[in-house]
């Protein structure tokens with residue numbers, strides 16, 4: 632479903648600001664895998680997501696999605712494979728457009744051929760049924776401007792737009808981090824429901840270690856551009872935050888800087 636082979640990325644190579652952001656990353660996701668990603672600031676988590684989405688190209692290595700080598704494919708050509716939700720609730724939706732116009736754009740972005748922005752009755756019914764899954768009554772506000780929605784509602788809509796066309800890979804990049812705790816809980820719950828309903832293959836970056844343990848069937852920990860720990864499906868249940876911190880200390884020989892992780 633997703634294969635990352637020997638991915639390397641160096642920013643500002645050969646200059647005093649040189650930074651090895653990804654150092655020989657190898658990762659395999661089987662269909663339906665839901666992998667949570669934790670790691671310190673600057674570990675390379677967002678850079679890895681950007682490699683998969685096509686926002687960045689690796690210096691070396693390959694990205695394969697559904698048996699297609701997409702390594703050199705620009706972001707817009709990968710769009711029908713990928714759904715992505717960012718940290719900023721304002722990032723995923725267009726505020727001046729209505730809910731149904733936003734959904735229509737997301738729908739057309741994921742079609743392999745042509746641009747089909749139109750909203751006919753069949754499409755509108757599909758949008759309504761999809762919105763019902765959010766339990767936010769947005770199905771009765773199809774013509775409301777998205778700019779009028781709360782941050783939590785907008786993030787729920789972004790999540791729906793990223794998932795309702797059943798992308799091959801769903802990328803969630805700290806998508807609950809900018810929300811207050813009750814809205815973050817709502818989005819976490821919706822994420823679980825939407826991913827499970829369609830068995831979506833998912834990668835989720837989070838600074839919240841408890842969320843990383845609660846969601847998904849696998850977990851990886853990154854540090855300094857490397858995947859330093861992979862927790863398999865059979866080992867993840869029962870794993871605790873202290874277990875993860877002990878693992879980090881064991882691998883790196885130093886204590887984990889965990890303030891943000893624990894507060895996350």
Ligand SMILES: Nc1ncnc2c1ncn2[C@@H]1O[C@H](COP(=O)(O)OP(=O)(O)OP(=O)(O)O)[C@@H](O)[C@H]1O
Pocket residue numbers: 642643650651652670671672673674675676677678679
């Ligand atoms: N466009 C860029 N130019 C130069 N350096 C970059 C660029 N993007 C990222 N970096 C550097 O690459 C490293 C990895 O960054 P990245 O954003 O992937 O980390 P992260 O794990 O997502 O961190 P955070 O949790 O803080 O968001 C960092 O040292 C960062 O400063």
